[in-house]
Amino acid sequence: MDQHTLARVNLFALLRCLEDLPAVDAAARAIAEGKAETIQFTVGGVGAARLAIGGGRIEFLPGPGSKSIHLWFPKAEALNALFAGKGNPIPLKGLTKIAYLKGPFTILTERLGYYLRAKPELLADKGFKEANASLSLRAAVYALAEIGNSDREGRLNAARMPDGEVLLAAKGGPELTLESKGGRLACRKGLPARLRARMVFADLDSAGALLRGEMDSYTAIGSEKLELGGFVPLLDNMNKILGLVPRYLN
Amino acid sequence: MQTYSHARSRELFARATKVIPGGVYGHLGPAEGCFMPVGAYPLFSSRAEGAYFWDVDGNRFIDYMCAYGPNILGYGDKDVEAAALAQLKEGNCVTAPSPRMVELAELMVDTVAMADWAFFCKNGGDTTMFALMIARAATGRARAVLTRGGYHGVAPWTQKEGHPGITSADVSNNLYVEFGDYEALERLFAEHHGEIACFMATPYHHPVFEDNRLPPEGYWQKVRALCDREGVVLAIDDVRCGFRLDTGGSDRHYGFEADLECFCKALANGWNVSAVCGKDSLKDAAGSVMYTGSYWLSAAPIAAAIACIGKMRELGAAGLCMEKGRKLTQGLAAAGRRHGFDLRISGEPSMWFMRIAGDDSWQTHQAWVAECVRRGVFFTNHHNHFINTALTDEDIAFTLEVADEAFAVVAKARR
Known part of the structure; x- marks a missing residue:
């Protein structure tokens, strides 16, 4: 696996999912309502991103900036090790706040893992199942953009995507827009300003089933659990990148 | 309604x-x-x-999809069906091929203007793969020039790097050019002088997702001359167009002669047989390539093709x-x-x-x-x-x- 792309997925896709955790998880909500901290993650050769926690919300901010805690990872592998539970960052700022990292921040990442790596017995709970589907869809779409911009095969397919905005959504769930421009991909929340193609799940259950691997995409399309429409060259090449997502998120 | x-x-x-x-x-x-x-x-x-x-x-x-092309005389055409069913009673997939195989080859040579010989397979992709192998065997060169967006089947070399199951090695011998851009083709041939085995294209450009394009005036004649000059095999993928533009081959329709021409789709009105037709100069190379399949010489589809070609000629x-x-x-x-x-x-x-x-x-x-x-x-x-x-x-x-x-x-x- 391409460690650089994996680090981008971890940094810009998985951390970004924390934004939506308070909406589904009480523990995350409590942390978001607690002490305000801004944590910056800087990864050598990859980039930086920040999480602003406080005021009842978690905000993901790409790029460096003001922060109260600064964590440094010399290279992609170091960040990936942290996400695999096998490594630790080097704190550059906020040395006195190690307790926050070991406490509230660790709880946040564990809660995210709890929803994304769903144990089968938990899926019997409707609320959990919806949270799993919603967060998994966000993680997949955020990761899609990173993989399209970084992974070798991803870049080949992104380069084949014409310019335009694709709606990726689940009815009753998240609405995300993937923008392709000059072979580069970017993802944002909300509806496209000018929709050129769409990939919309009939409901969150269908999205969850596909993302958990319980249903394949062709079956989803044929059984109308996943509706595709619009400018097919956008969808066709995007789907090739989507096919790479499990390599990084699993 | x-x-x-x-x-x-x-x-x-x-x-x-x-x-x-x-x-x-x-x-x-x-x-x-x-x-x-x-x-x-x-x-x-x-x-x-x-x-x-x-x-x-x-x-x-x-x-209006006609099974994506095979249905040209109408589904279940009585003459084609009768020929196939009669052959089925006599024998179909047998250790030795039926005389129908020779009869179909003779008929194709008589029908397809460029053909000196015919070779039978099952699907369109079998024929394009074979055409490429013949060109390589004949020229001792590896590269193929293809048109961007052109479709020649689903074998790995016909697909794109980065697609599931396709490696860079699969497409490493491919060069690409825009259909109808003769000058670009000429430049590509010059850049890769002595490396190109074949130029493979459809008679006109009929990709998915975009307006289809007819060849510009004089395009194929210039391409023919270029291929002759460079010793490159001109292989026409007539799998989709074959018999719908001209019963004598789509190269004839556009006023040139291919070295190799691939047929499938309308060849037998839905019975499963495909064919590569070629010029005499490539007959030895074709014979030298090890290429076969379990059902390729089955007689019933071949009998259907004989009836289908006969009827297509008769009806125009x-x-x-x-x-x-x-x-x-x-x-x-x-x-x-x-x-x-x-x-x-x-x-x-x-x-x-x-x-x-x-x-x-x-x-x-x-x-x-x-x-x-x-x-x-x-x-x-x-x-x-x-x-x-x-x-x-x-x-x-x-x-x-x-x-x-x-x-x-x-x-x-x-x-």
Whole structure:
């Protein structure tokens, strides 16, 4: 696996999912309502991103900036090790706040893992199942953009995507827009300003089933659990990148 | 006009997904077939006859995909079926081939203008792969020049790097050029002088998703001369066009002669046989390549091809398909205009491509096609269509009535 792309997925896709955790998880909500901290993650050769926690919300901010805690990872592998539970960052700022990292921040990442790596017995709970589907869809779409911009095969397919905005959504769930421009991909929340193609799940259950691997995409399309429409060259090449997502998120 | 529903198709699809990857895979399936929205389309057929097929819910469709090309004389053409069934009684897949094989080769040499010999396989992809191997065997070179967006089957070398299952090594010998750009082709040949085994292209450019393009005036004649000068084999993939432009081969239609020409689709009106035809100069190379398959010499499809070619010649099938296609497409464009839509027709009339202009997201086009399918006219969204000789003036009139109503529905939704 391409460690650089994996680090981008971890940094810009998985951390970004924390934004939506308070909406589904009480523990995350409590942390978001607690002490305000801004944590910056800087990864050598990859980039930086920040999480602003406080005021009842978690905000993901790409790029460096003001922060109260600064964590440094010399290279992609170091960040990936942290996400695999096998490594630790080097704190550059906020040395006195190690307790926050070991406490509230660790709880946040564990809660995210709890929803994304769903144990089968938990899926019997409707609320959990919806949270799993919603967060998994966000993680997949955020990761899609990173993989399209970084992974070798991803870049080949992104380069084949014409310019335009694709709606990726689940009815009753998240609405995300993937923008392709000059072979580069970017993802944002909300509806496209000018929709050129769409990939919309009939409901969150269908999205969850596909993302958990319980249903394949062709079956989803044929059984109308996943509706595709619009400018097919956008969808066709995007789907090739989507096919790479499990390599990084699993 | 009443619209169709597809309850049994859905039930069958649900069963299929349990035991078949994708339920219905490939170009006949809802994903690759761009069924948008899927709910408008039938997923399984129960029978077919002439220009029609009936789905498992009993709905009749005028079929403008013709099984993506094979149906040229009408489904179940009695002469072709009789020939195949008679051969089945005598023997089909046998240790020694039937005399029908020799008869079909003789008939193809007599029918296809460029052909000095014929070699039989099963699918179109078998023939393009073989053509490439012959060119390599004959020239001792590795590279193939292909046109961007050209379709030559699903073998790894015909696909794109980065697609599932395709490695960079699979496509490492491919060079690409725009169809119809002679100067670019000439430059590519110069840059790779002595490396190129073959230039493979369709007679005209009929990719999915974009307007189809006819060859510019004099293009093929210049390409022919260039290939001769550079010692490059000119291989024409006539799998899709073959017999719909000219019964003597699509190279003849455009006034040149290919070195190798690949046929499938309309060759046997739906029976499974394909063929590569070639010039004498490549006969030894063709014979030298180890290339075969379990069912390639089965006699019943070969007997069907003999009957099909005979009937296509007798009817002047290509001319008939062109004429019907012209009438139909003119009517479709006129129906669009009546409702304020600019339906652009491209390619050859016997296998035209269409799209609604000014529809950047293609959603209007997809909505219109879906309304046609719901009313019994089977179009598909972004692939060229096909005409067969069984299509009647009444069928065309009905199609235009449906198209008109479908445009009205889409226009109303747009307001």
